[in-house]
Amino acid sequence: xDLQNLKEHHEELLxxxxxxxxxxxxxxxxREEINRILAKADxxxxxxxxxxxxxxxxxxxxxxxxxxxxxxxxxxxxFDDFDRMPDGRSRHTLFERGSYHLLCxxxxxxxxxxxxxxxxxxxxxxxxxxxxxxxxxxxxxMQQRGAQCLDAITEEDVLSFFLAEDGSLQRSCSYKKNIAAxxxxxxxxxxxxxxxxxxxxxxxxxxxxNIQYLTQDEVRxxxxxxxxxxxxxxxRAILFLLLFTGLRGCDIAGLTFHSIDWETERxxxxxxxxxxxxxxxxxxxxxxxxxxxxxxxRPDTGCPRLFLTExxxxxxxxxxxxxxxxxxxxxxxxxxxxxxxxKGAHIFRHNLASSMLENGVPQPVITQTLGHTAPDSLKPYxxxxxxxLKECALSVEQFPLAKEVLSI
Numbered sequence: 001x002d003l004q005n006l007k008e009h010h011e012e013l014l015x016x017x018x019x020x021x022x023x024x025x026x027x028x029x030x031r032e033e034i035n036r037i038l039a040k041a042d043x044x045x046x047x048x049x050x051x052x053x054x055x056x057x058x059x060x061x062x063x064x065x066x067x068x069x070x071x072x073x074x075x076x077x078x079f080d081d082f083d084r085m086p087d088g089r090s091r092h093t094l095f096e097r098g099s100y101h102l103l104c105x106x107x108x109x110x111x112x113x114x115x116x117x118x119x120x121x122x123x124x125x126x127x128x129x130x131x132x133x134x135x136x137x138x139x140x141x142m143q144q145r146g147a148q149c150l151d152a153i154t155e156e157d158v159l160s161f162f163l164a165e166d167g168s169l170q171r172s173c174s175y176k177k178n179i180a181a182x183x184x185x186x187x188x189x190x191x192x193x194x195x196x197x198x199x200x201x202x203x204x205x206x207x208x209x210n211i212q213y214l215t216q217d218e219v220r221x222x223x224x225x226x227x228x229x230x231x232x233x234x235x236r237a238i239l240f241l242l243l244f245t246g247l248r249g250c251d252i253a254g255l256t257f258h259s260i261d262w263e264t265e266r267x268x269x270x271x272x273x274x275x276x277x278x279x280x281x282x283x284x285x286x287x288x289x290x291x292x293x294x295x296x297x298r299p300d301t302g303c304p305r306l307f308l309t310e311x312x313x314x315x316x317x318x319x320x321x322x323x324x325x326x327x328x329x330x331x332x333x334x335x336x337x338x339x340x341x342x343k344g345a346h347i348f349r350h351n352l353a354s355s356m357l358e359n360g361v362p363q364p365v366i367t368q369t370l371g372h373t374a375p376d377s378l379k380p381y382x383x384x385x386x387x388x389l390k391e392c393a394l395s396v397e398q399f400p401l402a403k404e405v406l407s408i
Contacts, residue, residue: 150193
């Protein structure tokens with residue numbers, strides 16, 4: 001591990017960050033990490049920047065602290081080894097998200113096999129990523145309980161991952177399905193070991209939560225907050241996109257200038273979840289909100305993405321950024337502030353589907369609007385269509401019940 005470049009030129013990196021609007025706190029963290037690396041390099045057997053980070057794992061630290069260290073050390077690696085300055089957009093993290101890098105060799109080999117196997121079978125990358133994250137967490141806990149290979153995993157180890165000491169469930173059914181998918185693929189690699197772990201997975205009853213939706217009063221309060229100027233033009237445009245198009249948060253974050261066809265009044269996206277193209281009408285209220293943002297607030301950065309952060313270096317908004325904006329708008333409007341109230345971007349999608357059902361819009365039109373590809377995708381919304389469910393209610397007068405029963 002040659003630190004000569006970092007030693008001689010780290011002040012250039014810090015000056016670059018200062019001149020490009022990085023906060024003094026963030027720059028200070030970089031300086032502290034640089035000083036630590038240069039001071040301890042001779043006394044530590046570091047072969048790479050990964051080893052620098054792994055030193056932090058020897059003591060207890062919070063996930064946020066470690067995530068921040070991975071980002072900083074990863075950026076230093078890019079600067080030292082490749083002369084790359086931070087661009088405010090890409091996070092050069094040392095490891096992929098999750099626990100994969102902490103696993104023993106056989107556990108990593110299982111995940112590596114699964115990735116190759118499922119890619120050949122055509123499984124979506126986002127699905128593979130989710131199943132890898134969940135299984136890596138599972139295997140990491142098995143490892144912490146002393147299992148260094150698949151043969152060493154016991155039923156007690158597996159149950160401890162899903163059940164708390166009091167017997168309550170601490171992992172969801174979907175979490176278990178993701179882990180099962182990994183080991184089912186592993187039957188084509190190490191059949192006996194993977195079959196044994198599959199047999200240890202508990203039988204969990206899949207429970208579907210009731211769909212939460214926005215009430216008319218909540219929609220009114222959200223619109224009033226936006227139209228009275230209590231939120232920025234950017235956030236108003238995002239709110240109206242959520243309310244009137246039902247787009248997923250990830251698809252709003254991914255919108256570019258080319259996504260808005262002003263001449264034909266269309267919104268054109270390729271859905272991140274399904275990779276299926278989607279074309280939606282650009283209503284006047286949504287179009288005006290986007291135009292106001294472009295004219296009054298959006299900085300001219302040369303970035304093709306539509307929505308940017310509001311502080312330097314004006315990076316493209318992430319999916320989490322959209323979720324944070326929704327939380328902020330809900331707080332300003334005073335809606336969905338009780339414990340358990342769902343306030344993420346997806347509730348607007350639920351709201352649009354339920355509203356269209358209530359207004360008698362045919363199901364194929366709703367499916368097309370939401371960009372669903374599976375026929376069963378509307379079932380949860382059908383269960384939440386309370387207006388039409390009430391119409392199906394039968395009067396008890398049609399049934400031969402004794403008056404005494406009714407009086408109870």
